[in-house]
Amino acid sequence: MQTNPHVDEIRELNLAYLLLAQRLLGADRAEAMFRLKIDEEMAELLASLDARQLARLANTNQLLCHFGGESVDQLRQVADNPRDQGLGHFHASLLMASRSMLSEGGGHVG
Numbered sequence: 001m002q003t004n005p006h007v008d009e010i011r012e013l014n015l016a017y018l019l020l021a022q023r024l025l026g027a028d029r030a031e032a033m034f035r036l037k038i039d040e041e042m043a044e045l046l047a048s049l050d051a052r053q054l055a056r057l058a059n060t061n062q063l064l065c066h067f068g069g070e071s072v073d074q075l076r077q078v079a080d081n082p083r084d085q086g087l088g089h090f091h092a093s094l095l096m097a098s099r100s101m102l103s104e105g106g107g108h109v110g
Contacts, residue, residue, distance in 0.1 A: 004061075010061055010062070011059055014058035014060065014063065014065075015054065015055065018046070018057060018058055018064065019054065021036055022047060022054075029043060
């Protein structure tokens with residue numbers, strides 16, 4: 001039976017994402033939770049998975065990671081950001097972080 005190369009790529013990406021998430025959580029849990037847009041319960045689960053569980057979780061045809069932007073406009077602002085003089089990455093981080101702040105009731109943009 002022949003496998004779809006896209007499904008294989010999704011599985012590889014899932015495993016890479018899970019391994020990165022574990023490394024980030026091990027280095028600085030609060031920063032990792034912010035960057036991954038996950039809560040404490042999810043952070044605890046991801047950090048506790050062993051190699052077999054990671055492989056099983058990665059072995060799916062659905063992406064485990066997702067775009068951090070809430071809207072097309074947010075992603076467009078990051079992609080088309082003309083601020084490439086040292087502060088571009090900071091501006092992009094603020095735009096992407098606004099989604100988590102809004103969903104947690106931390107304020108509004110406007």
